[in-house]
Amino acid sequence: MMDAREMRPLEGVLWMLGSGLSFVGVTGLVRWLGTDLPTAQSAFLRFAFGVMFLLPTMAPMLRAGFAPGALRLFALRxxxxxxxxxxxFYAMARLPVAEVTAIGYLNPVLVTLGAALFFGEHLALRRILAVGVAILGALVILRPGLREVTDGHLAQVGAAFFFAGSYLFAKRLxxxxxxxxxVAMMSLSVTLGLTPLALMVWQPVSLSQLxxxxxxxxxxxxGHYCMTRAFAVAPLTVTQPVTFLQLVWATLLGALVFGEGIDAFVLLGGGVIIAAISYITWREAVLKRQATPAVLATKL
Structure with a gap:
């Protein structure tokens, strides 16, 4: 538990703002690339560059070895x-930036469900209600029956489920x-997994695409670095609501750079999902604070 003297809420908010802007940069660049390169090739090159950035840390890590069972979990993840x-990547090349960002907010909700299903974590009524509200937010974004739900939408929903699974493996690891x-093994394993898929569809790459x-x-x-720093200096109840601004930046990016219309339903649905996530985070923090005196009492 973070010591109150070590908490720096303003710094945490600023780090989380930096994280959100960084991830919007990711979505903007992938949206700019569009469908000119095959999905597998674009994804492979992105992770290959990531491995290059992490190479200095990989050699000592591989020499040190891993705990029993870790390699199997790394491979599955x-x-x-x-x-x-x-x-x-498939969804990002075909959907507005704001829509991809809003649907992506489902990730932590699905992680909550997965933790209950696979790790036996208690799914209290407040969590069940928050999950229901988040699903309602996703339906507001997708509006099935009122408009066409494309393969891009289905791909992004699938991405949310798979990313949730990846986070659950990370928790076990x-x-x-x-x-x-x-982080390093994730980058390496994904690069290896994408290699044969990318080679099957490889096309010439321009310098601007690289x-x-x-x-x-x-x-x-x-983005990951800023997020880690934010979590280190401020509680989740402070940093979590800031993630909603990522949807605002994504909407502005789509409108100003790519000429995408502003969809009020996407903003509303994204807001509903992030409100559900923020409520879960706040309640967990309150319960931890209430439990703290009892823990301290046993030590005095």
Whole structure:
């Protein structure tokens, strides 16, 4: 638990703002690339650049070895994350930036469900209600029956499920390996998983496309770094609501750069989902604070 003297809420908010802007940079660059390159090839090049950035940390990590069972979990996570990345790149090239961002907010909700199903975590009524509200938000975004739900929409929903699975594997691995090793092995395993798929559809790549994909890797690395720093200096109840601004930035990017219309239903649905996530986060924090005095009392 974070010591109150170590908490710096404003710094946490600023780091989370940086994280959101970095991830919007990722979506913007992939949207700019569009469908000119096959999905598997674009995803492979993005992760290959990520591996290059992480190479200095990989050699010592591989020499040190891993705990028993870790390699199997790394491999399984690589398969699931590869599927997630393919779905996400496919959706991003075909949907407005704001829509992809809003549907992506389902990830933490699905992680909550997965933790209950696979790790036996207690699914309290408040969590069940929040999950129901988040699903309602997703329906507001997709509006099935009122408009066409395209393969891009289905791909992004699939990406949300696969990313949730990847996060659950990461949670299991957190007791077996360091955070740096988990990130590095994810990048390496996904690159290996994408290699044969990319080779099957390979097309010539221009310098501008390579530069954009290197930028995607750099923005993604920056986003994860900023998020980690935010979590280190401020509680989730402070940083979680800031993630909603990512939808605002994505909407502005789509409108100003790509000429995409502003869909009020996407903003409303995204707001509903992030409200559900923020409520879960706030309630968990309140319960932890209430439990703290009892824990301290046993130590005095």
């Amino acid at each position: 690589g398969v699931v994350h590869t599927a997630a990345v393919l779905c996400w 957190s007791g077996l390996a360091s955070a740096g090793a988990i 530069a954009a994909l290197a930028g995607v890797a750099a923005c993604a690395t920056s």
